[in-house]
Amino acid sequence: MGSWPMVDDSWEESKYHLTNLLVNTTITRHESMFFDIQNTPDFLKRDKNNTDKAIIHVMSLKSMFGEKFHEIYLDPEWHNEEIDIIREYLKMNVRHFMADAGISRNESAISDDIDEIIQFETQIVNLLKEASNNDPSDQLKFARISDLKEHFPLINWEHFMVEVYPAALESYILHNPRIVIQDTPLLTRVSELVSKTEPRIIVNYVMLRYALSWNNEIGTKYELLWQALESNILHENKVEMRWKNCMDIATKTMSHATGAMWLREYFDKESKSIVDQIVTDIRMTFIEILNENKWMGNETKQAAIVKVQQMTKHIAYPELEIDDKKLDKYYKHLHINPNLTFSDNYEQILNWHFVKGAYHILEPYEIEFITNSNDFEAEYIQEKNTIVISAPIIRAPFFDKDAPFSFNYAAIGSVIGHELIHGFDHEGMYYDEKGEYRDWWDESSKNEFYRRAECIVKQYSRVKVVDKKHRIDGNQTLIWCQNYEIRQQFHRLQSDEHSPGFARVNIPLANMPEFAKAYACPIGSRMNPSSRCTVWGDDVDPTTAYDDAKQIQMKEIAKLLLKKVHSAKSTITETPVMKSSKKKSKEESGEFSNNRILIWLTVVKILLVLIIGILGILLILTMPNRIVKLQRENLSNQNHRMPLMN
Ligand SMILES: [Zn+2]
Structure with a gap:
């Protein structure tokens, strides 16, 4: 790893080697600090047989503590108290690290080093802030590995990639392949900052972030420090229960395995086929609507119908999650060793993930794996012309296989309809049946579409929200879930393409003559207006039920994981960590007494x-x-x- 100047006096600047430093942090913890390396689907290498190839993706850096802390660094004078708290947090961590390693060093020297780190982080956050105003066209650029030198000359990129990727990719990398770079101007600016900063500060910064990446794995005292920081700065006093942190790691890093466990215990497979049928029915109905449509040109109409017909679906779970053979094959190269520490196993998983993604650069992989039954996901993917409805959504309150069809069509049906319509919204309309970016609209149909969309935009724009003074930005309108605080509402009004829940219910229902008829709403009343808008269908969406259902699923998976732990526990004696997790579960019963108080x-x-x-x-x-x-x-x-x- 090399030495850490802050705690090691033998550090020499002459041995500073940025590329090697980043190779080491990336190989072990996938922390590359000034950028991030991932393998993402390469849409130019799409195969028509439902397979994808991956491509190296150089992503932008993230700040030390994430966006929630940016405000502080952007105005450190105003936030000097918070800066002091951060300073103290970093110092305490370094003190703990040194105590654990049996090192001692002059306190004031550490203070100076921490100050430099905070200054450097301030500059990083400012760069990120500037970058948020960058032209979106800079966001993703195809380039070659050799082009990276131009943006970040301090790093030997070819060497970095060869070291970080498995040996099987060496020749691929040496052939200077096509890659994707996120936000090249930002990468350039980060490079400029790094080159004008003293190497000592850079190494201290990288090593400290690297050390902090262990915070949740090396003991309660580090966890407590982090919790104190969060509660002092973000005023989030809720201490995350340890089982939730562990669950989070388990479900994120081993999504298909934990998903498979959950599916077997809690998911009724019959539900999958019912929802499959609902999707088919809704698709058919939309085709009928299109057939009856009077304003689309014939060719455009036919193209739209073909797009609906060829829309694929990923309902509930991927096959491998119910097929042990496939599942074993998927995890074949992952070796979890119960005799190793949690950290060691965690690193094994991180590495296995990266390597698996890397092999997808060479070998195509099945798109089926785009979802897993841990993901709470309902989405439409333009580039694949596919609808994803994952298993956790196919249950209460969105679905009940014993409920009348009218209930299921209203609940999960509206989610499905919503996703389907994303294929025909102002963005989706420019992708064809194969998910290729292509304008298949004739001019007059397109104009009529926008004219009708404008009617809905105006309708939503008239709705007042938040403090009854602000209105919805109708242009941002289409759907999803919430129960936001007022402050968040302001933000979302400007940024979210989905409008507030009440508007998403009331406006579409007011646009339906069937609703006014069923409830005998007087003509001219709010729910039976004299003028209505219609493009080809409207949507309604439920709300925080989403979060509640997610919480329930987390607890279910936790129970299953605990069962596994208990069955393996007989040989393990109780550790302090386990004791403290017992204490946490008592806190959990506090939730029930809270309910009683309510x-x-x-x-x-x-x-x-x-x-x-x-x-x-x-x-x-x-x-x-x-x-x-x-x-x-x-x-x-x-x-x-x-x-x-x-
Ligand atoms: Zn949506």
Whole structure:
């Protein structure tokens, strides 16, 4: 790893080698600090047989603590208290690291080093802030490995890639392959910053971030430091329960394995075929709507129908999650060793993931793997013309196989319809049945589409939200879930393509004559307006039910994982970590007593309302006497007129 100047006096600047430093942090923890290396699907190498190839993707860097902390670094003078907290947090960590390693060093020297790190991080955050205003056309660029030198000359990229990737890719890399770079201007600016900063600061910064990446794995004292930082700065006092952190890592890194466990225990496979049928029905209905459509040109209409017909679907789970053979093959090269530490196993998994992705650069892989049953996902993927509805959504409150069809069509049906329509919204309309970017619209159909879309934009723009002064940006309108705080609402009004829930329910229903008829809404009333908009269908979407269902699934997976742990536990003695997790589960039962408190509060509220109501009635009954009395007073003293009586 090389030495860390902050804690090691023998560090020499002459041995500074940025490429090697980043190779080491990347190989072990996949932390490359000034950029990030991933393998993503290469859309230019798409195969028509439902397979993909991957491509090397050089992604932008992330700041040390993520976006939530950016505000502090962008105005450090205003936020000097928070900067002090961050400084103290970093110092405490370094002190713990040194104590654990048996090293001691002068406190004030450490302070100086930490100050330099904070200054450097401030510059990084400023670069990220500037980059957020960059032209979106800079976001993704195809280039070659040799082009990276131009943007970040300090790194020997060929050497970096050869070292980081498995040996099987060496010749591929030496042939200077096509790659994707995210935000090249940002990469250039980061490179400029790194080259004008003293190597000592760079190494300290990289090593500290590298060390902090272990924070959740090396002991309670580090975890507590992090929790204190979060609660002091973000005022998030909720201490994440350890089982949730562990679950998060297990479900994210071994998604198909944990997904498979959950599926077998909690998912009724019959549901999959029912939802499959609902998707087919909705597709058919949309084709009928298109057939009856009077404003689309014939060729455009036919292209739209073909697009619906060829739209593929990924419902519930990928086959491998219910097929042990496939599942074993998928995890064949991953070796989890119960005798190794959690950290070691975690690194094994990280590495296995990276290598697996890397092999996809050479060998095509099945698109089927795009989802897993841990993912809470309903989406339409333009580039694949496919709908994804994952298993956790195919249950309450979105689906119940024993409920009437009317319920399921309203709940999960609206989710499916929503995703389908993304294939025909202002973005999806420019992708064809194969998911290729192509304009298949004739001019007059396109104009009519925009004219009709404009009607809906105006309708949504009239809706006031938040403080009743701001309105929805109708252009950003289409769908999804929430229960946001007011502050978040402002932000989302400007940035989210999905409008607030109530609007998504009321406007589409007001646009449906069937609704007004069923509920006998008076003509001209809000839900039965004299003018309606229609493009070809509207959508309704449920709300925070989403988050609740996700929480339930997490607990279910946790239970299954615990069962596994218990069956393997007989040989393991109880460690302090396990003890503290027991304590946490007691805290969890606190959730139930909280519920009881809520119930009592509600009872008290109801009683109060009753008492106030009775008092009000008494007041009204005694009113005539009081009025007479007041009028007498008025007559006697004109200056004491009671405005109340007007
Ligand atoms: Zn959507």
